[in-house]
Amino acid sequence: MVFLNKEKLLKVARKEVLADLLVKNAKIINVFTKEIEYGNLAISDGYFIGVGDYKAVEEIDLKGSYIAPGFIDGHVHIESSMLTPNNYAQAVLPRGTTSVVADCHEIANVCGENGIDFMLEASKNLPLDVYMMIPSCVPSTKFETSGAFLRAENIKKYVNNSRVLGLGEMMDYPGTINGDKEVLKKIELFSHKVIDGHAPGVYKEDLNAYCLAGVKTCHECTTPDELVEKVKRGMYIHLREGSQTKNVRDLLPGINQKYYSHILFCSDDLHPLDIGKIGHIDNNINIAIQYGIDPIEAISMATINIANCYNINDSGAISPGRKADFVVFDSLEKIEVKKVYKNGKLVVSDSEVLFSSEHLDYTGVLDTVKFNIDNVNLEYKLKSDFVNVIGLIKNNVTTLKLKRNVVLNDLIFYPKLNDDLLKLVVIERHRLTGNIGKGIVEGYGLKDGAIAMTIAHDSHNLVCIGDNDLDMLCAINKIKDIGGGIVIAKDNRVIDYLQLAVGGLMSTENLEFVSNKISNLEKIARKIGVSKDIEDPFLQLAFLSLTVIPELKLSDFGLFDVNNFRIIPLEVGDN
Amino acid sequence: MVFLNKEKLLKVARKEVLADLLVKNAKIINVFTKEIEYGNLAISDGYFIGVGDYKAVEEIDLKGSYIAPGFIDGHVHIESSMLTPNNYAQAVLPRGTTSVVADCHEIANVCGENGIDFMLEASKNLPLDVYMMIPSCVPSTKFETSGAFLRAENIKKYVNNSRVLGLGEMMDYPGTINGDKEVLKKIELFSHKVIDGHAPGVYKEDLNAYCLAGVKTCHECTTPDELVEKVKRGMYIHLREGSQTKNVRDLLPGINQKYYSHILFCSDDLHPLDIGKIGHIDNNINIAIQYGIDPIEAISMATINIANCYNINDSGAISPGRKADFVVFDSLEKIEVKKVYKNGKLVVSDSEVLFSSEHLDYTGVLDTVKFNIDNVNLEYKLKSDFVNVIGLIKNNVTTLKLKRNVVLNDLIFYPKLNDDLLKLVVIERHRLTGNIGKGIVEGYGLKDGAIAMTIAHDSHNLVCIGDNDLDMLCAINKIKDIGGGIVIAKDNRVIDYLQLAVGGLMSTENLEFVSNKISNLEKIARKIGVSKDIEDPFLQLAFLSLTVIPELKLSDFGLFDVNNFRIIPLEVGDN
DSSP: OOOOOHHHHHHHHTTSSOEEEEEESOEEEETTTTEEEOSOEEEETTEEEEESSOOEEEEEEOTTOEEEEOEEEEEEOGGGGTBOHHHHHHHHGGGTEEEEEEEOHHHHHHHTHHHHHHHHHHTTTSSSEEEEEEOSOSSSSSSSOOSOOOOHHHHGGGTTOTTEEEEEEEOOHHHHHTTOHHHHHHHHHTTTSEEEEOOTTOOHHHHHHHHHTTOOEESOOOSHHHHHHHHHTTOEEEEEBOSSOBOHHHHGGGOOGGGGGGEEEEOBSOOHHHHHHTOSHHHHHHHHHHHTOOHHHHHHHTTHHHHHHTTOTTSSSSSTTSBOOEEEESOSSSOOOOEEEETTEEEEETTEEOOOOOOOOOTTSSOOOOOOGGGOOOOOBOSOSEEEEEEEOTTOSOEEEEEEEOOEETTEEOGGGSTTEEEEEEEOOSSOOOOEEEEEEESOOOOSOEEEESOOTTTTOEEEEESSHHHHHHHHHHHHHHTSEEEEEETTEEEEEEEOTBTTTBBSSOHHHHHHHHHHHHHHHHHTTOOTTSSOHHHHHHHTTOTTSSSEEEETTEEEETTTTEEEOSBOOOO | OOOOOHHHHHHHHTTSSOEEEEEESOEEEETTTTEEEOSOEEEETTEEEEESSOOEEEEEEOTTOEEEEOEEEEEEOGGGGTBOHHHHHHHHGGGTEEEEEEEOHHHHHHHTHHHHHHHHHHTTTSSSEEEEEEOSOSSSSSSSOOSOOOOHHHHGGGTTOTTEEEEEEEOOHHHHHTTOHHHHHHHHHTTTSEEEEOOTTOOHHHHHHHHHTTOOEESOOOSHHHHHHHHHTTOEEEEEBOSSOBOHHHHGGGOOGGGGGGEEEEOBSOOHHHHHHTOSHHHHHHHHHHHTOOHHHHHHHTTHHHHHHTTOTTSSSSSTTSBOOEEEESOSSSOOOOEEEETTEEEEETTEEOOOOOOOOOTTSSOOOOOOGGGOOOOOBOSOSEEEEEEEOTTOSOEEEEEEEOOEETTEEOGGGSTTEEEEEEEOOSSOOOOEEEEEEESOOOOSOEEEESOOTTTTOEEEEESSHHHHHHHHHHHHHHTSEEEEEETTEEEEEEEOTBTTTBBSSOHHHHHHHHHHHHHHHHHTTOOTTSSOHHHHHHTTTOTTSSSEEEETTEEEETTTTEEEOSBOOOO
């Protein structure tokens, strides 16, 4: 953290006192005028003093490199990196990210206020500014069992926290549009801050209602037209490049210089492997540049546009009085971050992270996997052989609601009797309800094995997919033993696993450990037949329980028909 | 005032309940996408519901006219209109203005907190949203006597008023740059809101310091370069078209689509005659259109840009959930407002104002002219005939510091012995100090008469200009009798006067009365010789005491050398 001592900084600005650092020979990206500025940039006490005729204690010569404001992720669930905030900071800083607007929705679904408190506390003294949006929809629907139920009265205490920028993505768009009292109460609480949206495919009069309720942003556009309709109503649109959900390329054709200021970048959910491989917000910027957007405008979408939208007044630009967060790189054609400064201090040099993680206090977020293993019954006894099946779509978290005739044996469904159909179960793991939702999935491609995990949006119950009960039970058992994580079983034994002890969502280890582990688990998953059409075997699985994305999902209550917003049986009936 | 009943509005948005009003066949200006939107626009309970397939109780067919969001004046001193807020609303609404960001700096200099309270109260229930910036510099310098002295502790109580958007123009830019503790304390108080700036000709390192202190806007740019330098540092720039101070045409060459969002329109000080003759913010828009700026971008500078800069989230655009403030006109080449709607109600039709003013409570703002007439000595006894003279510049509030040899009689200065040199006195009228500042002015052009008034920026002492003591005393006497105003005397009698009983600044009468009176007074002023180079005889006079604008001014302390920030004698010495 930096402390703003205005009297001291003004002395430096007036040249009465030496600056701490003078950045010389840099091409300074000005996100206000969208031009390159030349001159010596002074920094003191963690803040930009400005460009001018300054002297400083230390000088660095950037020999013509570019510098841009540190990148901001406009919307991210840190938990999706499977890293705790300190390790997440180590992962994203080398990509130039110096601030994130985080929605701790995942751990809040598991641990409620303890989860929010943990994320706020664990992200406090990092060389990464973690701003928080308070989860609005815990649970995300009434059709699942979550670890917590956050009403307006539970989140009220976060309203005036200076690191809290507003209310997290209002996924309950039907409730918002319909004026649900509890939804409106939450929005009212945060009405002086920002209300994030989440409204895939909401148009016309419904979109009027959604905006009228007070929602300011959306990161769920899928077409350029949808983007334009939302900007027309004043919304700010995140172009998202996550591991599973990507819409930057799809939406770029819809943007126009006239409303560039309404365009923001975000990652939403980014897998640890992808941070290393494809990067973070630098990736969004590079995609936009490659598409033909002016590089400085693209950088603005990752910096000042987000700062303006979220009322972050002290970062997002290289200008007097803002935090001296900046990245150094050599080309505007493709940004490859060489150095990163946070609060005026070098924190990353040639991908090497120059700070270490602090010890965290895990109170309230461990031991979160609670269910009675003896009650887990994986048998699928059906009334008919005409069933609803969750159909996977390549590179997409939406699914199809398929109808399939299946082969049964004594009215019992066995995957091994049915080509490319697998059992998918969601076992409630928070409240010992004994709930198990059962579904059938097409297109995942696994054979002779099972995968179980406690990342399962948004309630993060235990999800398990497999083609035989023995392997599924084996994986489920291991999950309970390790208090959450990802487990692959085959031939009734655990092949490998990643422990995610923090809420069943995050590892206590660093990026390298988690990446290696995930990498190995993915190799195993491919070996046991997970389809190449499934970009990420685990993320795909994690989204199959997300009951706010169409068409057919599975919660611990059973199959959920998202378009009709109700639980339906496995067997095709009148629905 | 309108009350936002979200549950009801959402019902209308969802088409469950009829809207109040449906605007049909309008070309709707969308300030987000900068395009024309077509469709039916629904309004209910004073708010826009949105464009869609709506039905309403009442329909209006605009037959292809344009509609734009109601215009906002980004920075104005209402007092300069000489009208109280209710009469001001009647004056500006026909020009399409539905909101103003007002700085009640003038009356605060006379009446202190009573003045601020009066302006807040008197502007409360008007069909014009009057947002307030709390005066930051009362008095504007230490080199004059004002009616009030507002320290941070005095203005603290206004910080959380929802109609208060921040701290008014920080004219003490030297104090800001130099880190004056009291200045920083005031800025700190309002740091969660907007700090308005006023920094003519402040550049480079000083500008870094000024921005670093927290100032967000400036309306005092004089060149395109100055504008660009300020935008580079993140400032928002008002292009101003007032009666005396105009910079829209000068600054337009400096603006660029890349930072249009940083460009705002304002009037600052607008004379009642000019509101009728040249208009208000519609005039700024039309000048920009004429210059070649895209009309929708020009309208944005008068609407959404200001709303965004000042965090006014519920107006500035025709979009769901914002106040239904809009103007109707027929051409984008030159905007001529036909109808104005405020909170969904027709308030102006073909220049006719459809609402009447309420009675105001003048407690605390009357009887503000206090000085002892017997102590007024207008004799100029000098030590030398080489004197400092205030030189007027055509169409400018800045003055020149001239040095002139004058003809004296027995060491006494008589204007009648010196071509085009007049006596200018500033008589303290707040605290009975008996102070009289004496100066000599070149370029005003009056003969055989005197003009006195109690509008004299910023302390609003009594200012009197004339070429003989008899007429000057006569005018000064009348000012005291009527409790403030504008008086012209000739041949030892009052020719005409305008009473400004409210703080010596504002009339209790309406626009028509005040305009006619001013018009007649101006005719008289011209008759007694006020130069045609002086665009406005009274405004010119009112700015001669403004000690924050270069070069030479006059306060009740004496001649003020603005560049050196000190009082100097009439006689040229070592200065």
